[in-house]
Amino acid sequence: METSIQTFVELCQWDAARFLIVSDNVFAPLIYYSHFFALIPSFLIGLFVFLRNRKSLTNQVLFFITTVFSLWVFADLVLWANEEPHLIMFFWSLQVIIEPLIYAACVYLIYVFVTKKDLDLKRKIGIAVFLIPTLLFASTKFALTGFDLTNCYRETGEGPLTLYGYGIEVVYLLWILIFAFGKFQSVGREERKQIILITTGITLFLLALVSGNIVGSLTENWSVAQIGLFGMPIFVSFLAYMIVKFKAFNAKMIAAQALVFALAMSVLGILFVRTIDNIRMVALGTLILIIIVGYLLVRGVKREIEQRERLAELNISLRDLIKQRESLVHLITHKVKGSFTRTKFIFAGLLDGTFGQITPEIKKVAEQGLDFDNGGIETVDLVLNVANLQNGLIKYEMRPLDFKDIVVKTVEDKRLAVEAKGLRIEASVEKDSYRVTGDAFWLKEVVNNLIENSIKYTKEGKITVALSDGGKILLSVKDTGLGITPEDKEHLFTEGGRGKDSVKVNVDSTGYGLFTVKMVVEAHKGRVWAESEGEGKGSQFYVELPIS
Template identity: 25%
Template sequence: MNLVWIFSLIVSLGAFILGAIIFLYKSKKGSNSIFALLCILLGFWSFSNLLSFGSSNDIQILFWSQLTIVGPFFAGPLLFLFSTVFPVHQSISRKFLFYLFTPAFLSLLFVFSRWNISSVSSGNESLQFEPGLLYIVLFIYLMTTVSGAFYNLRLSFLQSDDTLIRSQIKLVSLGFICLTALGGGTNLISPLFFGNSQGSIWGPPVSLFLFIIFIGLAILRYRFLNIRLISVHAISFFIAFILLFQAFFSVSGLELAFRFLFFIIVSILLFFLSRSVAHEIKIKNELANLNVELSRTNRKLENLNNRLQVLDIAKSEFVSIASHQLRTPLTVMKGYLSMIGEGVFGPMSSRPLRDVMNKMTRSTDRLIDLVNDLLNVSHIESGKLDLYWEHLDVGELASSVVSDLAPRASVKKINIQLNRPSFVVGKVKSDGRKLAEVMTNLIDNAIKYSPENTVVDIFVYQKSGDVFFSVRDQGIGVDPANIERLFQKFSRMDETYVTRVEGSGLGLFVCKKLIDMFGGRIWAESRGKGHGSTFTFALKVVES
């Protein structure tokens, strides 16, 4: 019996200390206060159960046996209330609290009545008593509140992505399962359905001991309720107090000196242990705060990125619509200008008038090229570019493009030389119209950026299963450090000469995207400013 008393006293005292630690932590979270009150009530339940077995007469046994019902009556709603505010704190209405705790407070009116326990007699390690209607109410009340609490905890576990929170919920749930299964089975189900409380002298302290173990693990390992540091201080103080208390009961001076020395050594070790834990917790809290800030920053960046993507899509749609609307009138304008230049509406005898018409035609052509580039960029970025695949002879296609651009080159007195091998070059799989646009863009750039009376060399050749198309000019050249920028959107070199050349900065960007879509590669080479440039793309040969 002494062993039961010692064990029950230690466990009850442990529950009171745990509740006091949590309460004195002064956390602003409601979950801390609720859990502290729950621990204190559980300690009172275990202690009153112990006194019901340790009392010397039937009146005291009946008194303490009737009091044991108070703890469970309030523990059920407190457990349910805790599950609603942990791990995420939520506001609770006063109306909800009123309905939740009304049965518990009403039960206090009948604690010392026959509605609770009518008679009791003690055995060796069990009590024989007749439970009243209040036990039935308690059973229904606890089943409702505890089931709701476990449902809330399970829902929080499934909804949480934080492994720390999930570990806390696991250990807290295991602690509550031990309480409800072992403690409730011996102190509620056994008296209610079997007419006795056999084994209840061990049930409450053992279930409460297991509960404290699981909660202690949650506190020390997973920062449950964030009271790890104060828990370590309290445990250290409790151990030191017990050692000092034992020293005063020494029977000799030597034993007193030994125990006092042992107390000092242990106190020093506990002091350094507390400092180490405090430092560790400080570092972990800083890392946790940094992680929270990083997560918050990542969420902001994701939101900004999503907004930018929406704006980019809206921009692409606007450019696409605007370009479509511009292309039709520009095509009509070009057609009428061509008809006027050809004299369909009458002869143009005045030379100044013909010069103006030529300038208008060239400006219209530039606008059409710009609109086509914008449309290509819009379709490429939105993934709506339609490609018509076919097997093409790169040499024949290059010859056709060169013939179309020869008049433009002749204006600047630039000679375009197409160099093709004597043997037949293998065919490539591509879209003929789009591949012609790439060739046109590369040759046209060579014409634009080359001085008069120079040569633009074009090479078509096959090597290692690839067909190469290369354009080499004698123009202004490119700084090797800036070559990568050439294929970026709206990128143009910061050269004085370049500012005098018309262009949107989209041509090479479109060329790269198209060649990438064809499964090829494109690049530029230059020895530097004033040494000309070479632009080349390569496509895989289609197997026969």
């Protein structure tokens, strides 16, 4: 048998391959170009990504895919170039194993990439179980029936295992698409972009991997069929974009440099192909172009990365400045509050006779001073509360409570202040109970702040506080006061936001009161807003809270 095969090889006059892949059996230089174009970039990009973060599971899986794909490309080139039947049988069997293995690894890759964690053992077994028949029977006649001695095409007969391999490849591809679609529905906008890119890249890569055989079999034009091997650079292009855009594999600049280097090296290989007229001039011009474009690409990517890293440094500096500002605010406010407290005791002492009898004129001044001190202390407390709420230092004691009790009590507490200004206050409560889950202290602050706001900006008329239940609890505080202009409305509920007209009426306005209301209401999963028909037509403030 060995003698007959050797005689057959001599009759077909095949060229003896050097280094397994160099021979005149390769009928078109494009075969070499397409294979090296796919092999070099895939391996180098995978290697560089892996070396940048060896502990990353995503990087490890990607490197495995690119390495195995490079081995598949090399095996395919051996089939094109080699004349030894036993080597052709071996590398053909190797391809039978590698091709579905790449598909399985791509399923694993998209799982790890999207979920950011490893798969459990059950899912790993689920992916690998389809490969068991291929691994068990790849070296038997179920995979390859034998070397074809009926012609000089250097082919083998394919068994049923090859068709099985095509079948599980379809299963793996559908698996990827279904998983990606499912995850796409349940993630945010940025994650959706990443899923679209990784799924598109993997799908193009896998389709391109098998398209060569399909195109070649249908057209019998194996030069055209080489377009399939360009699938890996397409995948790498998606990968390079994701590295820059999303930092998906933490490879940054080195991966982009590796891509350009690999492409340049693959084109450089054309210089050694001598069967195409003027190939050296064409390849040299292309190489120069790639060097120029590659330089511009690397410089542009490097500039973008430097800007991002600079921005990250500025963000760190900004956080430090914010912390310093917060520390300064706390220091100043505590000092100011201490001063207000000390002068408050002095004015209180004057009024209660601690310092002896005082004249009516001094008593009036002391009363004004005490009012100013109380207002200053309230302002300091307000600023401190805002800072603490923003930093999450205040923990809400969420408990079931009746919001009606808070509203009614706050209205009664404010009645004297309202009537002292010559105003009226009315409470309209439709039901006996309004159950919410919240912090009683801070919800009282919300109601108190809104009523105080109406008192300050209403010269005459009345204030109406109402509670209603329309699926959610709605608190409304309406007044017949100053009203809100469209311009001032934009500044409501913002930090330090004060209206132009509100400052004229209340020079002590800080703009932190309504901002506090907004933070507290949102912490209770509610919303707050204001309405007004315009200047001089009163205001309506609304707070909506979920029913417990």
